[in-house]
Amino acid sequence: MGKKKTSKAEATRPAVDTYTLHLIAGATGDLLHRLASVAATQFTGIKIKLIDHPMVDDLDKLQETLDDLEGDRPIVVHALPHSSAKTLVRNECVTRRIPHYDITGPLLDFLGDCVGSLPDNDLSRLHQVDAAYQNRIEAMEFALAHDDGLGLPTLREADIVIVGVSRVSKSPTTLYLSSRGFKVANVSISPQTGFPPELSKIKKRTIVAFTTQPKRLQEIRAERLEYNGVASSDYDNLQKVIREVMETEAEYRRRGYPIIDVTNRTIEQVAAEILEKLKLSPR
Template structure:
């Protein structure tokens, strides 16, 4: 068996850091037996902040990936890493260079993606607001305004999946299925949104719920995490999905990104059929 290797990654971003973190995760997924300790540095927009990052890099060493497009901050980080003899990569470079070489377009780096506040930016902002206002069954009166509605029992990743979809500009809502409670009436009447049922293997769901109860300092043996109870919940949910002919995604072995990609594909097919 190959010995496991370890690396420290410093992910430096002028904004939220989500993009570079996602890219780093994707890269790490291609490498076997490599454990990474990730430091995500967001909102790095000043020399003072760059110096804070460099101070920690000097102590921990490792590899630096960054998306600092602003010239002064980028130069300070890259020169500082050079002095420390730490590998430092501007991760946008290969993408920008390849497109520029292929198209002849002029490269004009912006300090932050927020400088490109175009129609897509505002569409994502609207989607985020909508999703936050329609989480966990809230705002059911105008659920028809959603593009996607996720339905499922507790802890099947409805909320994080909706949030990911919102970041992609999709107005997503989610509706929980609670034992003994009627299904939201608006679901049976809605016509516009794509409704998707999320499910999970009961044994796996029990472990997630028990961990949640422990974190909340509640009894992990509660009915909420009882295998027989959970099996009935999942079965009832599947029957509801079948009665309504809603597409179903088993999220047991899926990441949020994978589930969202499947939903985006379903949405694309649905939109094409309506043209």
């Protein structure tokens, strides 16, 4: 077989620069990862691979982590509270000519200048962060066990219950809120199943109802069926969808559920409105 010819577009396409960003944290490193993830998206034509090194809470672990750094063009960003750990990273990286940045140092210095005091650099206080992280893990496990009508017998344990017809972003919103520490369940409402009786047994102030513009919902459902290779049906019939949305909204109002229209809105926007309507403080 002959060699595949390289197209002109492929020949002129610039090579992608690749970097490996090592994130070293004394605790879970969850916040550090989030910040780095946002920053890494802002460079066109650059691929930045993130490698997490959590729970590096003593100098021996830190030295082992630094010895094992790998990947293309390594970069180190760390969130280590103790001055000796900061010094070790700086010395190692300078010797090996690895770019490095202390994400907590400038903030601690700034706050110290503001309050006129030096930080304690107490690693044990990071366990408070670990507890918050564990709460988020438990909330996400709860969300998975209560997705799309699962776990109805323990619905009362939820901080938030999202109800809505099929394909109105209940599950993505549930996972987003659970990642912030809320125990969230979602229940799908359909003409066939109606409203589960368990909804009448929980506190109404935990329930929020999703709706959307019928035409947009019909488009989303049609795309879903096409993706799965399924023929069109009542599920994506526009007139049936219009009727389904109207009847469901009427029942929402009868039950006194706060209603959120999710049409063309981001998950973050919808989540913020949920917390506002249910009078919950962000976590």
